Amino acid sequence: MERDTETVHEAYSFVCLHCGHGWEEEYEIRHTTDLAGHRRADYFARGARVRSPLTLTDCPSCNLGPIRILRPGRVNSTRPYLA
Numbered sequence: 001m002e003r004d005t006e007t008v009h010e011a012y013s014f015v016c017l018h019c020g021h022g023w024e025e026e027y028e029i030r031h032t033t034d035l036a037g038h039r040r041a042d043y044f045a046r047g048a049r050v051r052s053p054l055t056l057t058d059c060p061s062c063n064l065g066p067i068r069i070l071r072p073g074r075v076n077s078t079r080p081y082l083a
């Protein structure tokens with residue numbers, strides 16, 4: 001049984017350091033605290049449960065990576081890092 005649920009929406013921007021592909025995804029993040037006091041976060045995107053964006057390693061464009069995670073609106077500012 002969950003006694004405490006906090007839902008937040010956060011948008012993350014990603015950029016692939018391999019091919020330069022950049023994209024954004026908005027997540028619904030449900031923070032819950034179980035009866036033992038353990039905090040956990042479940043991530044949902046477009047209505048489906050997904051892995052944490054913090055563990056995202058695959059680029060949807062080239063399937064390689066690595067992926068750099070940015071906050072929204074910062075994709076363009078990373079262009080100088082791209083080859």
Ligand SMILES: [Zn+2]
Pocket residue numbers: 016017018019020021059060061062063064065
């Ligand atoms: Zn890529």
